[in-house]
Amino acid sequence: MTRLTRDDIISSAGRRFATYGYHGTSMRDLGDDLGILGSSIYAHVGGKQELLIAVVDRGAAFFAESAQLAKRDGSGALDTLQRLIAGHIDVVLDHRSEARTYLAEVPFLDDADRRSILDARDAYEDVFVGVIEEGIDGGSIGAHNDARLSAIYVLSILNAIDRWYDESGRLTREELATDMYTFVCTGLCRGPR
Amino acid sequence: MTRLTRDDIISSAGRRFATYGYHGTSMRDLGDDLGILGSSIYAHVGGKQELLIAVVDRGAAFFAESAQLAKRDGSGALDTLQRLIAGHIDVVLDHRSEARTYLAEVPFLDDADRRSILDARDAYEDVFVGVIEEGIDGGSIGAHNDARLSAIYVLSILNAIDRWYDESGRLTREELATDMYTFVCTGLCRGPR
DNA sequence: CTATAACAAACGAACGTTTGTTTAGAGTGA
DNA sequence: TCACTCTAAACAAACGTTCGTTTGTTATAG
Numbered sequence: 001m002t003r004l005t006r007d008d009i010i011s012s013a014g015r016r017f018a019t020y021g022y023h024g025t026s027m028r029d030l031g032d033d034l035g036i037l038g039s040s041i042y043a044h045v046g047g048k049q050e051l052l053i054a055v056v057d058r059g060a061a062f063f064a065e066s067a068q069l070a071k072r073d074g075s076g077a078l079d080t081l082q083r084l085i086a087g088h089i090d091v092v093l094d095h096r097s098e099a100r101t102y103l104a105e106v107p108f109l110d111d112a113d114r115r116s117i118l119d120a121r122d123a124y125e126d127v128f129v130g131v132i133e134e135g136i137d138g139g140s141i142g143a144h145n146d147a148r149l150s151a152i153y154v155l156s157i158l159n160a161i162d163r164w165y166d167e168s169g170r171l172t173r174e175e176l177a178t179d180m181y182t183f184v185c186t187g188l189c190r191g192p193r
Numbered sequence: 194m195t196r197l198t199r200d201d202i203i204s205s206a207g208r209r210f211a212t213y214g215y216h217g218t219s220m221r222d223l224g225d226d227l228g229i230l231g232s233s234i235y236a237h238v239g240g241k242q243e244l245l246i247a248v249v250d251r252g253a254a255f256f257a258e259s260a261q262l263a264k265r266d267g268s269g270a271l272d273t274l275q276r277l278i279a280g281h282i283d284v285v286l287d288h289r290s291e292a293r294t295y296l297a298e299v300p301f302l303d304d305a306d307r308r309s310i311l312d313a314r315d316a317y318e319d320v321f322v323g324v325i326e327e328g329i330d331g332g333s334i335g336a337h338n339d340a341r342l343s344a345i346y347v348l349s350i351l352n353a354i355d356r357w358y359d360e361s362g363r364l365t366r367e368e369l370a371t372d373m374y375t376f377v378c379t380g381l382c383r384g385p386r
Numbered sequence: 387c388t389a390t391a392a393c394a395a396a397c398g399a400a401c402g403t404t405t406g407t408t409t410a411g412a413g414t415g416a
Numbered sequence: 417t418c419a420c421t422c423t424a425a426a427c428a429a430a431c432g433t434t435c436g437t438t439t440g441t442t443a444t445a446g
Contacts, residue, residue: 003414003421023216024301027406039407040422048406078382104297108217132381141381146372149364152357153350153376160349171342179339183346187380188325188334189271196395196440220432232433233396241432 004034006044014055014097022052022105052105053113059102060120062091067127077135078185081154084128085184086177088158093167100162125151154184197227199237207248207290215245215298245298246306252295253313255284260320270328271378274347277321278377279370281351286360293355318344347377 012033016025027048028038045051066087074080092099106117128151135141157180165176205226209218220241221231238244259280267273285292299310321344328334350373358369 021214021216021300023214026404028404036421037423038405039409039424042407043421108214135381142379144375145381149372150376150381152353153373156350156353157346159353160345164345179342180346183338183343183380185380185382186335187376187378188328188338188343189378219430221430229396230398232398232435235433236395 004036004044009034009041009044010051010054010058011097013051014058014101017052017055017105018097018100022048022101022108049110052101053109055098055101056106056109056113056117059095059098060117062095062098063088063102063124064120066091067124071127071131074131076140077131077138078140080131081128081135081184082177082181084131085154085158085181086174088155089161089173089177089180092158092162093165093173096162103159103162125155128154157184197229197237202227202234202237203244203247203251204290206244207251207294210245210248210298211290211293215241215294215301242303245294246302248291248294249299249302249306249310252288252291253310255288255291256281256295256317257313259284260317264320264324267324269333270324270331271333273324274321274328274377275370275374277324278347278351278374279367281348282354282366282370282373285351285355286358286366289355296352296355318348321347350377 009030013025013030016030016033020029026038027041030041030051031038034041041051045054067084070080070083070087074083102117106114106121109117129147132141132145132147132150136143136145136147161176165171167173171179202223206218206223209223209226213222219231220234223234223244224231227234234244238247260277263273263276263280267276295310299307299314302310322340325334325338325340325343329336329338329340354369358364360366364372
């Protein structure tokens with residue numbers, strides 16, 4: 001019988017929250033997953049809300065890290081955008097529980113915590129906006145686009161992935177990233193590239 | 194003090210579910226909103242789950258109706274697609290509670306009810322897929338596109354609207370529909386039309 | 387018209403269960 | 417010994433739901 005760490009509990013909670021939602025999960029459910037009593041969780045964590053914050057914070061950190069990487073390594077607006085898309089897909093699929101909880105359960109935080117998460121989300125969105133503005137200025141992106149709206153569209157597509165994508169299906173993660181990037185760049189009506 | 198009807202209760206429940214989620218809503222909450230006791234709701238409805246089904250069914254019906262309208266009135270693939278987009282926006286904004294609950298709370302239905310709702314959702318998605326295939330065959334949409342994936346992308350953008358769009362903001366609903374249609378058709382990289 | 391029966395809507399109290407959380411104590415490794 | 421992890425039992429509050437009863441309206445028969 002190995003003892004449990006705080007991280008074990010946060011991971012397990014993330015999985016539950018992602019599947020059943022925050023309100024659909026009880027401390028006893030979490031305990032069952034871990035093989036301990038629900039009350040034993042209080043040896044590691046202050047309470048249920050604190051668990052949600054921890055999971056959501058993890059999710060936010062993954063996205064922030066991915067954005068920094070794309071900005072650092074990208075050469076030019078479109079290349080950075082492509083990296084942002086691929087990185088976002090990686091986060092959603094590699095850290096599905098945290099990402100899903102981060103995307104879905106923020107409304108159930110109280111004001112202060114929600115504010116800080118929404119700020120993080122805005123900062124992440126701003127990276128997309130910045131790259132698109134850069135592309136418009138440089139001519140690689142059409143000037144008719146509204147950078148803010150376009151960023152929202154791209155993020156909408158990205159955030160929806162975990163609701164339908166099946167990693168064991170016909171489409172690899174790389175193919176998905178390529179297809180999405182093509183769609184975002186050229187839309188439906190014309191040929192690729 | 195006017196008496197309440199079953200429809201009043203479903204509408205009110207929809208609003209609560211949309212804001213606090215199914216599990217975040219108690220029968221007493223619903224009663225408070227309506228100015229009656231939680232227990233009094235059982236004079237109108239069999240139980241809490243039945244309320245959720247009623248709300249979600251309404252949402253599904255709105256989307257199905259919108260799709261039928263677009264198919265009937267649309268002339269050509271791109272025109273139909275434009276109508277589908279505008280119609281979806283109208284449903285999301287005119288019936289925000291039902292739409293949001295329909296999109297978010299389906300996992301909390303039990304198997305039979307969830308199955309029927311997912312079928313409805315698939316049928317709605319198929320309308321988008323069909324229109325895109327029609328456009329590919331007719332040449333108005335590039336043959337490089339995967340119809341199913343493209344439909345998912347478009348629906349992802351549409352379904353996210355209610356999470357960010359503010360009707361009292363700078364952007365009218367019609368401008369949003371136009372901008373979205375342009376983005377979907379031409380993407381970021383080229384000029385409009 | 388009026389008396390009465392029927393009805394739906396709402397109340398208020400209680401049910402059994404589950405919730406998040408607290409407390410006291412036992413077991414264990416450093 | 418000490419800190420940490422977990423059990424076991426208990427707590428008050430909130431949960432969905434049921435119950436018998438009261439209320440106001442509507443329909444009907446005299």
